[in-house]
Amino acid sequence: MKRNPHKELAKGAEAIIYQGRFLNFKVILKKRVPKLYRLPEIDYRIRTQRLRSEAKTMVSAWQCGVRVPELLGIDLEKTTLICKFIEGDLLYTAVRTHDSIQKIFFKVGEEIAHLHANDLIHGDLTVFNVIVTEKLIPYIIDFGLGGFSGELERKADDLLTFYSTLKAITPKNKQLFENFKQGYINGYSEGIQALEQMRKIMSRARYIARENRLE
Ligand SMILES: Nc1ncnc2c1ncn2[C@@H]1O[C@H](COP(=O)(O)OP(=O)(O)OP(=O)(O)O)[C@@H](O)[C@H]1O
Ligand SMILES: [Mg+2]
Incomplete structure (x- = not known):
């Protein structure tokens, strides 16, 4: 059986949110999941496009001093974004x-x-x-x-x-x-x-x- 070391925290409209640890930080892993009503190639394109634009906008906002969770990484293949967990x-x-x-x-x-x-x-x-x-x-x-x-x-x-x-x-x-x-x-x-x-x-x-x- 495959092991998932991360705890599922929430299911949004587009993504499943997991909580885990990465580089010794408490993190959020946001995995964009396939939508079955979309053609698979289009679906993957939409998910990676949203992931890229989320990562880009988050980093730009952070560079401008807007308070956003710090981005720690993205995994395009797994359409997952990793950022710091914000307690609140x-x-x-x-x-x-x-x-x-x-x-x-x-x-x-x-x-x-x-x-x-x-x-x-x-x-x-x-x-x-x-x-x-x-x-x-x-x-x-x-x-x-x-x-x-x-x-x-x-x-x-x-x-x-x-x-x-x-x-x-x-x-x-x-x-x-x-x-x-x-x-x-x-x-x-x-x-x-x-x-x-x-x-x-x-x-x-x-x-x-x-x-x-x-x-
Ligand atoms: N960095 C974070 N720290 C703590 N909690 C977070 C963080 N990012 C997301 N969450 C939790 O996960 C939920 C869903 O995350 P997010 O809004 O990014 O995804 P979503 O798929 O768009 O969800 P929705 O469809 O509900 O808007 C948030 O409402 C929040 O409770
Ligand atoms: Mg949301």
């Missing part, structure tokens, strides 16, 4: 358990400010993709849909995704997004334009929804 709670959980949650959202805003100021896009900025440590430091994870872009629309998309998931989990969303915004603008003054773009996307969506109601 998902932002999703922290919203319900932490007293200093407003401060945490300000800090998350600052991290995303650094990311965007360097034209890096997260691509899936949800409350499930931020880990908050005991010292209240947020780490950004899950860069599989991330990449490099200076486009306002892409930055606005990150902000909108973040706000939408926040809205879905807490009635305090307006206040917390305000704290996030303060941190965001504090770290990236041009972020005001991305926020304005986000507002435009939202009112466009509301307009379309109203039009559909009239049909």
Whole structure:
């Protein structure tokens, strides 16, 4: 029987997350698993492409000083990424358990400010993709849909995704997004334009929804 020395921690939409040890660090092994509904050659291409872009974006973010788990290696054949394990709670959980949650959202805003100021896009900025440590430091994870872009629309998309998931989990969303915004603008003054773009996307969506109601 094949031995797997790593403990399965979570099953995401695209990957299985294992916990293990590597170079004497506590690590996460993120293995992108095949999707049976895709043709095998296309499937492998998608998985390696996401793995490469996750690794690239993570390293670029780390080089810019954004708090992300340090990348320790990738195994293209096994479509696996290895990075440091971050001890903490998902932002999703922290919203319900932490007293200093407003401060945490300000800090998350600052991290995303650094990311965007360097034209890096997260691509899936949800409350499930931020880990908050005991010292209240947020780490950004899950860069599989991330990449490099200076486009306002892409930055606005990150902000909108973040706000939408926040809205879905807490009635305090307006206040917390305000704290996030303060941190965001504090770290990236041009972020005001991305926020304005986000507002435009939202009112466009509301307009379309109203039009559909009239049909
Ligand atoms: N570096 C890390 N340290 C600690 N936990 C982690 C780390 N990376 C991932 N995790 C845990 O594994 C979960 C899934 O990881 P990730 O978001 O990268 O994968 P995913 O396949 O996109 O998952 P999902 O589809 O749920 O977004 C995270 O929500 C988190 O609980
Ligand atoms: Mg995720």
